[in-house]
Amino acid sequence: MSLDARRVARIDFTATDLARTRRFYEALGFTAASGPTPVDGAELALLGRPDARAERLSMRLGAQEVSFLRFDPPGRPYPEGSTATDLWFQHIAIAVSDMAQAHARALAAGALPITRGGPQTLPANTGGVTAFKFRDPDGHPLELLFFPEGVGAPAWRARDVASPFLGIDHTALAVGDAGRVRHFFEGLGLTVGDATHNEGIEQERLDDVPGDRCRVVPMQTPDAPPHVELLGYETGTRRPMPPGTGPDDVWSTRTWIEVASLSGDGLTRAASLPNGVRAALIHDPDGHAIVLMENGGLA
Known part of the structure; x- marks a missing residue:
């Protein structure tokens, strides 16, 4: 195709x-x-x-x-005991201008945390973003993202805005074989961005996955955001999409x-x-x- x-x-x-x-x-x-x-x-x-x-x-x-x-x-219903590495996992990532304020508002709304220990700032070699993952009342995963200066789409560089929530940066899918799924999305006309290999204590806390290692492959469209990200986890439960x-x-x-x-x-x-x-x-x-x-x- x-x-x-x-x-x-x-x-x-x-x-x-x-x-x-x-x-x-x-x-x-x-x-x-x-x-x-x-x-x-x-x-x-x-x-x-x-x-x-x-x-x-x-x-x-x-x-x-x-x-x-x-x-x-x-x-x-959403499967109990789901983790970020299970292949039915798909979240939307919300860009924010103020992580502390956005995190507090999400918790006040009833967000169910995935991330342990509050928002995590990832290493500079993976973008240096600050991130927090959580679930809505039905169990759908979401993520808050704060981009440091010079990182991320230009649309997210606003800081002095009334609401800390700016827009949807991407949707991310847990995948079994990132190379194979990348080829699928390339067939749809998306292009590959700069991939990163995320690991370390901050990544473990972000996903609540011991020994977390994840290859993140951005797939871009001409009019991003939002774009698609492929999450190729190397550890965790990694269970397939439920039958039917x-x-x-x-x-x-x-x-x-x-x-x-x-x-x-x-x-x-x-x-x-x-x-x-x-x-x-x-x-x-x-x-x-x-x-x-x-x-x-x-x-």
């Missing part, structure tokens, strides 16, 4: 309670863009649940968008990527969505769901 990716258009999570989800993410600086509204049957069919019903809450932080789908009937994972399962996360065209690429599940945009569902080698949409708009 060879495509021409333009941008990561949005990230879709599956949620169980949209009112609770809205309150939590509003405390992290997100604003409701639309919804809850019914999800069209064409999209449900595309996702493989034509007989289900679902509603969507769309939220924005800066220029980036996430949405939350609640299915009826619901799927399975569907869009109604709470750990299921969908990355919507806008491409120039879907024509001629043999995408058998391509469908026309209500706004006339053509889309197709595919999966990376580890089972993470990707929705490709033709240049021209969002579903």
Whole structure:
């Protein structure tokens, strides 16, 4: 497959309670863009649940968008005992202007910490960012990122702003073989950035994984942020995607990527969505769901 990716258009999570989800993410600086509204049957069919019903809450932080789908009937909850190394792990990383303030607000909102000992400043050879990982009420992992001067996208260099939450820098996927998954995303038109090999006590505390070693491979689009990051863990549980994972399962996360065209690429599940945009569902080698949409708009 060879495509021409333009941008990561949005990230879709599956949620169980949209009112609770809205309150939590509003405390992290997100604003409701639309919804809850019914999800069209064409999209449900595309996702493989034509007989289900679902509603969507769309939220924005800066220029980036996430949405939350609640299915009826619901799927399975987020697996207990999940770690950052399990291959169903996918988080969004939120750039912040003030880590202390953002960390305090996340905890006050009910964030469930993953990171031990509060925010961790990683070594300079891995970017020198300060990071903190946590979970929302459904168990979805998130991360706060504070970039030092001269590091990160220009959009995150604002410091004197009303809210410490600036926008979504990337979504990161735990992968079994970073080289194989990199090749998959290159086929979609993403390009490889500078990879790092993260290890040490700060990395162990960040992920709460003893002996943590992780190869981080950024995959860029022309219009980043957000971009995609591949997390190739060398230690930890590293369990595969649960069998039969569907869009109604709470750990299921969908990355919507806008491409120039879907024509001629043999995408058998391509469908026309209500706004006339053509889309197709595919999966990376580890089972993470990707929705490709033709240049021209969002579903």
